[in-house]
Amino acid sequence: MHIRNLEHKKEWLVLLSLGLICVLIWLRVLTPGAPVLEAVVLDVGQGDSIFIRSPSGRTMLIDGGGYSGRQGEESIGLKIIEPYLRRQGVNRIDVVVLTHPHDDHVQGLVRVVRDFQIGLVLDPAIPHPSNEYHDFLETVMKRRIPYVRAVRGQTLDFGDGMIAHVLNPPEPRLSGSEDDVNNNSIVLRIAYGNKALLFAGDAEVTAEDDILASGEVVRADFLKVGHHGSRDATSELWLRAVRPRWVAISVGRNNLFGHPSEEVTGRLKSHGIKVYRTDMHGAVNVKINSRTIEVSACRGT
Numbered sequence: 001m002h003i004r005n006l007e008h009k010k011e012w013l014v015l016l017s018l019g020l021i022c023v024l025i026w027l028r029v030l031t032p033g034a035p036v037l038e039a040v041v042l043d044v045g046q047g048d049s050i051f052i053r054s055p056s057g058r059t060m061l062i063d064g065g066g067y068s069g070r071q072g073e074e075s076i077g078l079k080i081i082e083p084y085l086r087r088q089g090v091n092r093i094d095v096v097v098l099t100h101p102h103d104d105h106v107q108g109l110v111r112v113v114r115d116f117q118i119g120l121v122l123d124p125a126i127p128h129p130s131n132e133y134h135d136f137l138e139t140v141m142k143r144r145i146p147y148v149r150a151v152r153g154q155t156l157d158f159g160d161g162m163i164a165h166v167l168n169p170p171e172p173r174l175s176g177s178e179d180d181v182n183n184n185s186i187v188l189r190i191a192y193g194n195k196a197l198l199f200a201g202d203a204e205v206t207a208e209d210d211i212l213a214s215g216e217v218v219r220a221d222f223l224k225v226g227h228h229g230s231r232d233a234t235s236e237l238w239l240r241a242v243r244p245r246w247v248a249i250s251v252g253r254n255n256l257f258g259h260p261s262e263e264v265t266g267r268l269k270s271h272g273i274k275v276y277r278t279d280m281h282g283a284v285n286v287k288i289n290s291r292t293i294e295v296s297a298c299r300g301t
């Protein structure tokens with residue numbers, strides 16, 4: 001009996017604490033908080049796709065991932081990006097950024113520029129012979145979507161405190177590097193309040209050095225590391241200048257490229273940086289309310 005009473009007490013305590021949690025959640029939902037900028041590094045396997053919502057609700061999509069890797073399977077655009085955007089209630093994307101025309105970045109965007117209202121496309125306009133890039137450009141042209149060739153020094157002001165700065169590619173374009181398509185990737189620094197996010201596309205060390213030499217501000221709290229954590233990006237110098245607290249590596253499970261390299265993960269570790277990997281942790285979520293920044297992952301760490 002005594003034990004039973006105790007059991008009852010326990011039940012009540014559990015119910016009470018559950019109730020309290022519900023009330024707290026409701027208060028959180030109902031209390032209009034400070035405007036929030038949200039960035040989500042989606043889990044698109046081997047490739048990149050990042051969705052950003054500005055504090056006033058304007059939207060940006062950086063890259064659209066590539067093929068799922070299995071023959072006969074639908075593209076990442078159809079399988080992951082579109083359903084995600086629909087679930088978020090997104091019909092219009094104000095800015096679509098194609099960092100560079102490789103398949104693992106452009107392929108999923110072909111459907112997005114066909115199926116959504118798009119305000120603007122930002123592209124480094126590096127000539128590339130792939131069918132996917134051709135289809136992307138053709139759709140942008142057919143739908144008369146405003147198209148801007150990216151150049152270092154451009155800024156996109158969202159009118160609500162969020163400002164995106166184009167740090168790369170320079171004019172003239174980088175040439176004679178290990179991979180000129182990667183090195184002319186759009187590198188975007190997004191600032192809000194005193195916080196900043198840096199999205200490095202597939203930029204390699206040549207681009208990192210060129211950005212540092214240009215004197216552009218690179219410091220950021222969060223970095224989407226360049227080229228899926230490949231050893232040809234994310235140099236010691238770059239990390240010392242950016243000084244991120246958190247990074248995301250967008251990478252496919254058991255990918256054929258050996259990404260991310262142990263060299264880069266070791267370097268990140270030696271700087272005491274918290275590393276999220278989409279292959280291990282799923283989508284990575286970043287929230288900024290101008291003073292604070294929170295980073296979390298779908299599958300925790």
Ligand SMILES: [Zn+2]
Binds near residue numbers: 102105
């Ligand atoms: Zn890539």
